[in-house]
Amino acid sequence: MGSVAAGFLGSLTGLGGGVVIVPMLTLLLNVNIRYAVGASLVSVIATSSGAAAAYVKEGFTNIRxxxxxxxxxxxxxxxxxxxxxxxxxxAIAVVFGIVLLHSAVVSMRAPPDRPWEGPPDKWSAFLRLDSGYPGRDGYVPYRVVNIPAGFSLMFVAGVLSGLLGIGSGAVKVLAMDRAMRVPFKVSTTTSNFMIGVTAAASAGVYLNRGYIDPGLAMPVMLGVLMGSLIGARILAGAKTKALRITFAVVILALGAEMIYSGLAGKL
Amino acid sequence: MARPTQPGQSRFQNVLGNLLRAGVSLAAAVVLIGGGLYLFRHGDEPFAYEIFRGEPTDLRSIPGIIHSAWALSGRGIIQLGLLLLIATPVARVMFSVGAFAAEKDWKYVVVTVIVLAVLIYSILSGGV
Known part of the structure; x- marks a missing residue:
């Protein structure tokens, strides 16, 4: 079962399984993109919920x-x-390719990590979104801003997640890190926490329309889950910068291939 | 400086973390059992996913999946595990409704109930 390998690789990227799983299944194993998207979405729920379980206990996740x-x-x-x-x-393949190209670009640039020093935001105050996280020297408070812009970008992230069966981490980085100025550790863990719920909203539709095939989803889900456990351990000791560039190049290539295959009508 | 509150602070977060972990572990175990059964019976058949046909109706709806898992169909048991996996975030949201209500944070009770409604609508109706 080649999809187990896809699962391992997917989780090692740290970009979330879906981004790698769908191209692997469709381009290498000739799986129909609708089945691939269904299997990928299921594995996305598994890894994000598994990781979120650990993060939420550490107190980085902003639940509000x-x-x-x-x-x-x-x-x-x-x-x-x-x-x-x-x-x-x-069309799905072409949109997928474009999202891959965009993810590659986003993942090469490290997000800014300067806290917002300006006045508190009125939306943020109304919704009590400002919070803090446990830092090295104790509790670090932070403020979030640009709530409407972040909210709109999150809607786009949701659409892409439902359309392509991915976690759309790259768009979430745009929304939370860039627009709302959420600190890096908080934004990563919070977006991870959200992926499960986001994916469950589209998984219901997928299940009802027969996109989720047990024979395919089983190895993908178990593979990704296993891979993410091992991957987290390997990543902790690896040189992240070199790794990030390597994966960006891989994703760039996959994106180009997806667009080409989509346009050539091969999927 | 007063800490801006996370709901219920650490106890809430611990329960939430355990809930997510239990859901994923249970789902993975069920998928593993179903997968073993499926591979044991059909492992030597070639797979054909090139053309999208859609799953049969008994693997698409909650009653259908439960029925087919009850009949000890490998595919049915895997699908039941996947259903448990999809239910994990839903359970998380349900739990959050209760936690925000206990804090009397009504704004967030409303937010959470709307999210829950979208999830239930999606799973029951398939977005039609």
């Missing part, structure tokens, strides 16, 4: 930000999944 932004991502994911059932496979 997560709940509020899940309003945007779940509606988006529901819409994206319905769109996926209507859209032709070639």
């Amino acid at each position: 930000i997560a709940m509020f932004l899940e309003l945007a991502t779940t509606f988006g994911a529901l819409g994206g999944a319905v769109l996926a059932t209507r859209a032709p496979a070639a």
Whole structure:
């Protein structure tokens, strides 16, 4: 079963399994993109919930930000999944390719990690989104801003997640790190926490439309879950910069191949 | 400086973390059992996923999946495990409704209930 290997590799990237699993299944193993997207989405729920379990206990995850932004991502994911059932496979492949290219670019640039020093945001105050996290020298408070912009970007992230069966980590980085100025550790763990709920919103649609095949989803889910356990250990000691560039190049290539295959009508 | 609150602070987070871990572990165990059964019976058949046909109806709906898992079909048991996996975040949201209500944080009770409604709608109706 080649998809076990795909699972291992996917989790090692740290970019979330989906981004690698769908191209692997469709390009290498000739799996129809609709089955690939279904299997990928399931594995995304598994890894994100598994990782979120650990993060949430450490106190980095901002549960209010997560709940509020899940309003945007779940509606988006529901819409994206319905769109996926209507859209032709070639169109899905091309959009997937574009998202891969974008992810590669985002992953090469490290997100800014300067805290917001300006005045508190009125939306953030109303929703009580400002919080703090355990830092090296004790409790670090932070403020979040640009809530409407972050919320809109999160809706886009939800649509892409539902359409392509991925966690859309790259768009979430844009929304939380860049727009809302959430500190890096908080944004990574909070977006991870949100992925499970976002993906569950589209998984319901996928299940009802027969996109989730047990024979395919089983090895992918178990493989990714195992891979993420091992991957987390390996990544802890690895040179992350070299790794990040390598994966960015791999994803760039996969993205180009997806767009080409989509346009050439090979999927 | 007063700490801005996370709901219920650490106890809430611990329960939440355990809930997620238990859900994923249970789902993975069920998928593993179903997968073993499926491979044992059908492991030598070639797979054919090039053309999208869609799953049969008994692997698409909650009653259908439970019925087929009850009949000890390998595919049915795997699908039941996947259903448990999808239910894990839903359970997390349900739990959050209760936690925000216990804090009397009504804004977030509303937010959480809306998210829960979207999830349930998606799973029951398939977004039609």
